[in-house]
Amino acid sequence: MIQRMSHATIFVTDQNQALEFYRDKLGFRVHTDAMVGPDFRWLTMCTNDDPHFEIILMEPKPGMLMDEETSNTVRSLLAKGVLGAGVFNTSDCRATYEEMKAKGVQFISEPAERPYGIEAVFRDNSGNWFSLTQPTGAS
C-alpha cells in the first residue's frame, strides 16, 4: 500500500538560480546536492517542517532522460508559464504572502477565501506556478 509521497520533480531552467530562489525566497533548505558524473546534479530541497518530502529541482537537458526536442519543449512550457507544480500549505496565507511579496516573489493572485481555505498563487523563478494555501482550520 502506498503511504506517502517522498519525492517530486520540479523542472527548473537553472539549478543554481532555483536553489537560491527556493532557499532565500521560499525558505526551503537543501536536502541533498550531489553530482553523479559530470552532467547530472541531484539537487533536492525540503521545508524545515518536513524533511521527508523532497522536491527535486531538475534541469531539462538533452542527452539523458530527454532528447533535445523534448528538453526544448519543457523549457518552452516553463517559459509560457503553463506548468503548475503543486500546492504548498501554510498556517497563515496572508502573512506568508506579505513575506514572500516583500522578497520579490511574483504572485498571480492575491490571498482569497476559497471553500477549502485561503489561497494565493505564485510563480517560482522558472515559471512554475504554485498554490499557497492555508487550509480551513489550519491557523
Added chain:
Amino acid sequence: MLEDVETLERLARARDFIDHCYDHPLSLDQISEKACFSRYHFLRLFRQAFNITPHQYLIERRIEKAKELLRTDRDVTVTDVCFEVGFQSLGSFSSLFHKCVGHAPITYREKARETEAAKRQVPGCFIVMYKLESV
C-alpha cells in the same frame, strides 16, 4: 549503406567474436576469418557497416570493460585491469585510456568512486531514467 543481409550477418559474426574474445590478443586475420572475408575486403566492409574499424571496435570494447572493472572492483590494480581486458602493455593501455576517457585510469577510478558515493543518494529509478548506470 550496406544492405546485403548475408554480408551483414557475416560481419556481425566477426563483431560478436570481438565481443567474446576481446580479452585475448586478436589479429585482423583472426577476426576476418570469422566472417570468411580476406582481411582488406573485411576491413573495408566492416567500416562501411559499423562506421568504425575492427581495431577501433576492439579498443573501445576493452576500454569499456576496463572502466567497468575500475568502477566496480575495489581491490583491482590498474596493471591487473590492463592485462585482464587484453592489452599487452601498461604504457599503451594508459595512453589509450586517457585518449578515450579523458583521464588516466587511476584518476578515472577516483572520480568513479566519488560518483558511486553520490549515486547511493539518488533513487534507482532516476539512475535508470536518466541513463546514469554507466556514468
